[in-house]
Amino acid sequence: MKKLVLFLIFTLLFTFTAKAEKSEFIEISADFAGVYNIESGEMIYSKNSNTVIYPASLVKIMTSTLALEYYDKKSDFDVTVTETALSTLKGNDINLEAGEKVSFYDLVAAISVGGANDAALVIAENVAGSVDAFVDMMNDKAKELGANNTHFDNPTGFHSPKMYTTIEDMAKICAWAYKNKEFMTLSSMTEYKIPATNTHKERTLTNSNLLLDPAHWLRHYLEGAKGMNAGSTAEAGYTLATVYDNDGQTNIVIIAGGKINGWDYYYFDDAKKLIEYTSVSFEYRDLVPRDKPVADIQVNFGKNSDHVLLTTESGITALLPEGVTDDEITTSFEITKKSFNAPVIKGERWGTLTAYYNGEAVGTVPLVTQNNIKRDWFLYFSGCISSFFAHDTVKGVLWLLLSIAFLLLVLMTMIVYFRRQRELERLRQEKLKKLNRARRTVRSNSE
Numbered sequence: 001m002k003k004l005v006l007f008l009i010f011t012l013l014f015t016f017t018a019k020a021e022k023s024e025f026i027e028i029s030a031d032f033a034g035v036y037n038i039e040s041g042e043m044i045y046s047k048n049s050n051t052v053i054y055p056a057s058l059v060k061i062m063t064s065t066l067a068l069e070y071y072d073k074k075s076d077f078d079v080t081v082t083e084t085a086l087s088t089l090k091g092n093d094i095n096l097e098a099g100e101k102v103s104f105y106d107l108v109a110a111i112s113v114g115g116a117n118d119a120a121l122v123i124a125e126n127v128a129g130s131v132d133a134f135v136d137m138m139n140d141k142a143k144e145l146g147a148n149n150t151h152f153d154n155p156t157g158f159h160s161p162k163m164y165t166t167i168e169d170m171a172k173i174c175a176w177a178y179k180n181k182e183f184m185t186l187s188s189m190t191e192y193k194i195p196a197t198n199t200h201k202e203r204t205l206t207n208s209n210l211l212l213d214p215a216h217w218l219r220h221y222l223e224g225a226k227g228m229n230a231g232s233t234a235e236a237g238y239t240l241a242t243v244y245d246n247d248g249q250t251n252i253v254i255i256a257g258g259k260i261n262g263w264d265y266y267y268f269d270d271a272k273k274l275i276e277y278t279s280v281s282f283e284y285r286d287l288v289p290r291d292k293p294v295a296d297i298q299v300n301f302g303k304n305s306d307h308v309l310l311t312t313e314s315g316i317t318a319l320l321p322e323g324v325t326d327d328e329i330t331t332s333f334e335i336t337k338k339s340f341n342a343p344v345i346k347g348e349r350w351g352t353l354t355a356y357y358n359g360e361a362v363g364t365v366p367l368v369t370q371n372n373i374k375r376d377w378f379l380y381f382s383g384c385i386s387s388f389f390a391h392d393t394v395k396g397v398l399w400l401l402l403s404i405a406f407l408l409l410v411l412m413t414m415i416v417y418f419r420r421q422r423e424l425e426r427l428r429q430e431k432l433k434k435l436n437r438a439r440r441t442v443r444s445n446s447e
Helices: 002-015 056-071 104-112 117-128 131-144 167-178 181-187 266-281 377-390 392-446
Strands: 032-037 042-047 078-080 101-103 191-194 203-206 225-233 237-246 249-258 282-288 293-298 307-312 316-321 329-335 349-357 360-369
Touching: 032 167, 032 266, 042 167, 042 266, 056 104, 056 117, 056 131, 056 167, 056 181, 056 225, 056 237, 056 249, 078 104, 078 117, 101 104, 104 117, 104 181, 104 191, 104 203, 117 131, 131 167, 167 181, 167 225, 167 237, 167 249, 181 225, 237 266, 249 266, 266 282, 282 329, 282 349, 282 360, 293 329, 293 349, 307 349, 316 349, 316 360
Parallel strands: none
Antiparallel strands: 032 042, 032 249, 078 101, 191 203, 225 237, 237 249, 282 316, 293 307, 307 360, 329 349, 349 360
């Protein structure tokens, strides 16, 4: 059974590539890459970004941010390292010892700056009570963020065939981590010193993300790059996530399956290429202005007005490739309000307008009413009465009542008719009796 599970996992990992996207813009050596724009929430560059991959050290982005989020800025306390936390340690570490007391913040720094697997395990146990429970938290957070093709198996990134993700899923996780200022501050540091503890002298940690380090100015350093993570495993290749802010255009560059050759770290070169390309090849375009007239809607029972104009509540601006023509931009609107009766309050949201680039939605804005319309109560009550009597149920009831009234009228008419006939017959009989009596009297007198 265990072999079957492993076989299925490997099948998933190495065959889930049907939707792999071909690079159309720029050639890089890494097998997988993506550039995610924070402001638009869109991937603006993709290379095999939906292919399932091993995450390697990128896992630590989730570990650090989740721990910081859990304590929510209450990180000024010591954590005691336990043997149970270190029992599954594999890979990179900073020689933490059972019984050692290290501040929570220093441990997160050890993960974010130094890539320390032992610190990740200690933090996981401290936050959730056990490493396995923390991994459950990681998977729950991934689902919450919409990273549905991601599964974590440990908080360190040490290779596990059961741990996988995609570039697009990592973009969602990185975008969430970017909002955590403590994580971005720590992961942007090129060096961090952990003070001496009760069992160990001072430690100096060095960040593996060479884009951040001015000491590598000759080749890899890139001014403006910030934070995230860099690492590798034999199975995943070299991985990198970093942030670049270009005059308000904030992009997250994510690479997996990166390559090196001796001292040539090609995956950092790839990142710089992608940053340069996306910084100069994309621009913000104003697609729809604010207060753009969109629809004129008829309003019932309005006083002095029977219609209201809907306009855009705000404009739509989108990050698009340079050179996009107006013909490639289209819009459509939808009215979401179900009825259009006065009164109308200015600024009410009655619909939405969506802008599309080459058929893909790039922005949506509410449609709002442009003026107040009071209710004409005479028209309103007249309309209510007309509407009441126009309703099919009411019509049915009225027809039923009219039918019953007609039947009653016919019945009463028949009753009156028969009563009158009986009365006429009675009078006729009495008249005959009188006539017979009169005859008998005349006959008696003649005798």
